[in-house]
Amino acid sequence: DTGVSQDPRHKITKRGQNVTFRCDPISEHNRLYWYRQTLGQGPEFLTYFQNEAQLEKSRLLSDRFSAERPKGSFSTLEIQRTEQGDSAMYLCASSLKGRNTEAFFGQGTRLTVV
Amino acid sequence: GNSVTQMEGPVTLSEEAFLTINCTYTATGYPSLFWYVQYPGEGLQLLLKATKADDKGSNKGFEATYRKETTSFHLEKGSVQVSDSAVYFCALSNTGNQFYFGTGTSLTVIP
Numbered sequence: 200d201t202g203v204s205q206d207p208r209h210k211i212t213k214r215g216q217n218v219t220f221r222c223d224p225i226s227e228h229n230r231l232y233w234y235r236q237t238l239g240q241g242p243e244f245l246t247y248f249q250n251e252a253q254l255e256k257s258r259l260l261s262d263r264f265s266a267e268r269p270k271g272s273f274s275t276l277e278i279q280r281t282e283q284g285d286s287a288m289y290l291c292a293s294s295l296k297g298r299n300t301e302a303f304f305g306q307g308t309r310l311t312v313v
Numbered sequence: 314g315n316s317v318t319q320m321e322g323p324v325t326l327s328e329e330a331f332l333t334i335n336c337t338y339t340a341t342g343y344p345s346l347f348w349y350v351q352y353p354g355e356g357l358q359l360l361l362k363a364t365k366a367d368d369k370g371s372n373k374g375f376e377a378t379y380r381k382e383t384t385s386f387h388l389e390k391g392s393v394q395v396s397d398s399a400v401y402f403c404a405l406s407n408t409g410n411q412f413y414f415g416t417g418t419s420l421t422v423i424p
Contacts, residue, residue: 205356230409239416241402242412247411255410290357294409298406299362303359304356304358
């Protein structure tokens with residue numbers, strides 16, 4: 200297994216366009232997380248899946264953001280009507296179920312909205 | 314609620330110097346604690362973890378001890394190398410549903 204994979208690595212889009220990112224977690228991991236990170240800050244939680252169920256969603260996640268994890272495998276994060284403030288690194292992570300398990304992160308998708 | 318506070322950076326050290334990066338936390342219950350490292354343009358890599366009070370996590374010469382009485386998880390290394398230059402994040406998880414991160418501490422090691 201090569202770890203958590205994210206695609207694309209970089210995305211430049213015009214304001215108002217929709218974008219979709221994909222995350223492939225480590226195959227046996229049933230938990231999947233999306234985080235956003237801006238320059239000089241720590242990762243900020245967006246949403247969490249256990250298998251295909253989206254169990255937690257940050258209040259910071261506006262209705263322009265939607266995430267899915269069909270069949271409990273890969274996940275997608277879509278941002279509609281992008282704004283310049285959406286420019287950030289979007290990180291995906293996965294983990295095994297359990298209280299003490301660590302999360303494994305992908306390399307992230309850097310989004311630039313122009 | 315759950316939160317993590319890290320010492321402000323950036324930190325600049327000479328090679329072979331001693332490193333301490335402070336981390337304190339607020340949490341309900343008994344969280345697991347983690348240190349992650351991030352190299353430029355990359356995602357986060359787990360450096361070490363501790364899951365209960367008085368546990369010591371260690372990896373690649375880095376160590377951190379879970380101190381419940383002081384709610385701290387300070388990162389230490391006895392002799393840093395240039396290759397240790399990166400951003401370090403302290404994090405906690407209570408139920409596994411979410412990881413809470415500090416703001417990160419940037420470390421630069423100069424030869």
